[in-house]
Amino acid sequence: MTNHLLSVVVFAPLVGALVCWLVGRKVRSESLVGAVACGSVAVSAVCAFLVAFTGEGGGALRNPAAAPVFSHLWTWIQVGTFRADYGFAMDRLSGVYACFITFVGFLIHLFATGYMHGDKGFYRFFAYLNLFMFMMLTLVLGDNLLLMFVGWEGVGLCSYLLIGYYTDRKEAGDAAKKAFVANRIGDWGVVLGIMLVFWLTSGAGHPSISYFDKPLQVLGTSGGPEVVSALKTIGGMGIEPFGWHWIFAGGITSAAVLLFIGATGKSAQIPLYVWLPDAMAGPTPVSALIHAATMVTAGVYMVVRCSAIFSHAPTALFIVAVIGAATAIFAATIGIAQNDIKKVLAYSTVSQLGYMFLACGVGAFVAAIFHVMTHAFFKALLFLGSGSVIHGMHHEQDMRRMGGLRKYMPVTFATMAAGWLAISGFPLLSGFFSKDEILWKTWSSETAGTAGIGKFLWVVGIVTAGLTAVYMTRLMVMTFWGSERFREAHASGEGDEAHAHAHDEDRAPHDAHAPSEGDRPHHAPGDAIDSHAHHADAHGSHHAVEDFEDEEEEHEEEHHHGPVEPHESPWTMTVPLVVLAVLSVVGGWVGIPYALSGGAVANYFEQTLEPVVARAPENGEVATHGAGAATHAAGTTAEAPSAHGNEGSLPQSVGEGEAGRGAPAGHGAAAAPSEHAPDPAEVSQERLFTGISILVGLLGIGIGWVVFSKRPLMPLPRLLENKYYVDEVYDAALIEPIKTGSREGLWRIIDVGAIDGIVNGLGRGTAALGGVLRYLQAGFVRSYAAIILVGALAVLGYFAWNAWQLAR
């Protein structure tokens, strides 16, 4: 199926970005830029839903064959047997992603028009944001690994640009650079993983990096030979048994591990998670869109997209599960002790992403995507809510200076409460279903690799769930309940986004709702401790140079933080909050498991995605029937799993790949989704565990409430507040040694000292010889010519003589 509307989905935001950049910088009209930016994403969203739900066979999400919708544009790189197309494809997985990305993206764009109101770089901000949408959609809709990588690095770039959006603030620049470099480390793995995938498929006779089979009618007349799905080829190979040596064996496990390195970068997992909390230096809508809802879940997308690869590598799945669980609990403990409202949410995001990888690791790929979606709703909501709080508090981010805000900001409070309950796993809210699904799948995991530690991982998961409820309750209590601490004088100022942002206001008052001067921040000199840190004037870069110094002075005068009067945000900001709140409540209802619904409501989500992901091999399965058992019963064309007893053999069995070519998407799929054959004992056990989850969630909320409503400013362990000193350790153990070693070792000693020393020494020797010849030659250039000549003749003669000797 071809539907070129798919290309519109991707390119509409790019057009928006170009218009914002080229026209916006000249026109400087916020309404124009806002309309273009939101409009382009709206177009994209509408087209995404059209492609997903309408058209041939019912659209990408509904067609019974689970076949992807293609939009092949051109062949990007073609050298030898290697081929990467510039073409898009929407199957059920990318369809789910594209729909929530464009929809949530649109809401956040709308929110941002209110939040960024009055900012000097308004057009620049929206150009970046639109460019991000383009890259993100390229990432999920690209029909091969390399085009995914384009989006993968592209979103990293946009993240870099947007984190560093307040260009004159050092910490924003540092955070941006850190994010890009951490992502690049991950990208190293992705590139190598892609190469290994090609190498593996080459060995199997179908060199490819495409996700799907692309028949000639999709490629068009000049498209060249048919493209065979790489995932299907690998799906047809034997499963590599569990064993650490497989990581370095250069097979499927190695490919999976390399790809997962990329995921740890992009999705902020241990050990590369350190960039995400710092990324909060960007404007809050950016945090909501990029660093909560979309980009950071790209790692999950990739793992699930390559589920055919991961499911053949139990060792890799084990690593994924352990890293995910470890990250989940690690970040949750840090989240408890943070005082910056955005930092709490950042660590919460890291923790929730850990959950998603835990799900992937135990083979519950659908549950991972389910959590990605519900998380996109409630975490975007929480971030936007925090943005609304920050906005209403006149750019205060420290929760210690908030409190009692619910009567000032009723809409923000109500909507954030929905997000809070959703993430805490309050029954029937979206987060409850997705998180419970993951926990249950972890407990009941029979997957080769993680079966042994499934119970332990579940304990980690349930503890994390409790911690999540505690720190989210703490956030809510500190912000919305308790005494109104914002009238007190400030202890210290942390240089964060808010402060930089605030400085825009004096040039162009950004809040039309501010009724009186009394609403504006006071500025009493001496009020702020380190006024300098606050003076990061975030005027985009395009103001006239002439008024540069005047501004500088103005900033010295104004904007010390004094007591503020909070206020509710304008409608452009509250409407997205309300919509997201509704989704946070009901969003989980598309995926109610059989155990809870008793079959009354179908689990639409699982039914939709089940055909396009591979099923992880169960424990023992690897040994009994290796090749293809798990993978080749794709969707509708049910195929008898052929049993090969080739455990331990290198994955070169092409035969399976051939056999599966009838399958539309080329993915393996579960032969029988568990839902269709519920085992009563299992159902009752699942219900029991759901009960435990509910209890833990409520317990967490209770503990958080009891502890923090009494003592909202309760000091917490230093170790947690300082994030286990991981940044410091990285700095001391890696960054400084590399810098110093490069400067003092490589450059000063080897380059300048040794190599140049030898060269100059030779030069001096020749010059000494030249000194003798000086009597023959006069003049500067000539003496050099003489040196050169003599030296050259000597070397030449030596070589000629030597060579002659050798040749004889």
Next chain:
Amino acid sequence: MQPYLLTVLILLPFVGALALAAHGLFAPYANERHYRWIALGFSLVTFAASLLLLTQPVGLGPGGTFHFVQDVPWVSAIGAHYHVGVDGISLWLVILTTLLMPISILSSWTSVEKRPMAFFAFMLLLESAMLGVFVSLDLLLFYLFFEASLVPMFFLIGAWGGERRLYAAVKFFIYTALGSLLMLAGIIWLWYLYSQIPGVNGGTFDYVLLHDAIQQGKISLTVGGVATREQFVLFALFAAAFSVKIPLWPVHTWLPDAHTEAPTAGSVILAGVLLKMGTYGLMRFNFTLFPEMSRKAAPFFIVLAVIGIIYGALVAMVQPDVKRLVAYSSVSHMGFVVLGMFSFTEWGMQGALYQMLNHGVSTGALFLLVGMIYERRHTRMISEFGGLSKPMPLFATLFVFTSLSSVGLPLLNGFVGEFLIMFGFWNSDPAVHNVTRSWLVTMLAATGVIWAAVYMLWMLQRVLFGRVTNPANRRLSDLNWREVGLLAPLLVLMLYMGAYPRPFLARARASVEYVRARVVAAGSQGVFHAEAREATK
């Protein structure tokens, strides 16, 4: 027209230089601005003429064939010919040269105050020499152009360079001249070997004749498919010249000095074109004339290339001088090119050729941009800058864009080349290049991409972002139309070459494949050992 086009290309800049000299001689008091217009005019006409190369299917036919060939006896006493031609390997390098030259001349529009006539004349002479290098099919002719390119560059650095210009110029000259003299010995040796073929009267410098003679075994450099020691020495003599030019670690130390001290236009040409003469020479001469030795020596070059990639990047990271940083990044980038060539795969070798073009475009643009702030501030120290995005937003945008191209962001040109190179090496055949753990080599080389992000972004942050702390930077003027105009073609190319590399790769395919096949077909064990030599006796 066809047989004369290459000669016209070589002569046009030369005539331009003569015109400049004549103008200086006969109208010594004329407005000095005339010079730059004359130089620009000639370089633009040369560029336009070079585009005519695309009218023929250069590189699209079978490999090993040359187009626009002109072959006339030159010094008949020694069998030297004037033999020029172009194939898929040299085609884009010729066009890169003709494109970068008018851009460099435009970049020197206002910055050359001292003796502009001589400056522009040297630039045009340099262009003639570089074009000659890429189209010569006679080794003596090649050598002459190779050496001739040194002289104008020597003077450009020595006379119009920075503070340590003399040191840099002499270092550059001695380093590269020594290398190329070794090559001259090799060339003469080949001439001698040809003259020893029974039934041949006198030697030849002709590349095609020598190539065929070696391939057909008339000049025997192998015994039983094994390279003789004679081939080893010949290979080494040629490789010495090219390694210095590339520059391969550890003979790279002339480059940071030369790049840093050269005037902007000189740096652009040096990075953009001159370095490619080294990799071009390896691919054209070493690979096809000494294929057994190329395979035998591959591990040596691969190791040096990987060292260069990482070392260049790490040292670039800690440079306090922007230009020196870009110079060291060239060492890293050229390491990639060498790595790709010695993968002996279609991907790696085409990627290497593509990366040569990319490096010319991206690093050329970087030097142009650095030159633009140098003109304004007369310093290149990173610590002197900071917050330039505020007074110079357009400059900042273009600088970031070019840097991203340099670090290999997908959809920009650098990515395609680097990816193909790493891809090629990953998928290469250890039996061909004798490096068993190609995956490990690729993994190490791929870290270069991480380092690239580190040094480029760190530099960008310190130069462009943050608050303007130095009062001297507050009122800098943003780029003017001339500056944007001269960067524009390069920026467009970065995007185009990144998104649609096919036209470039298509023209290069057959010729690169021909070279690759020649190397791969050569004796599978290019191992020299004493028994082989005994067998000859």
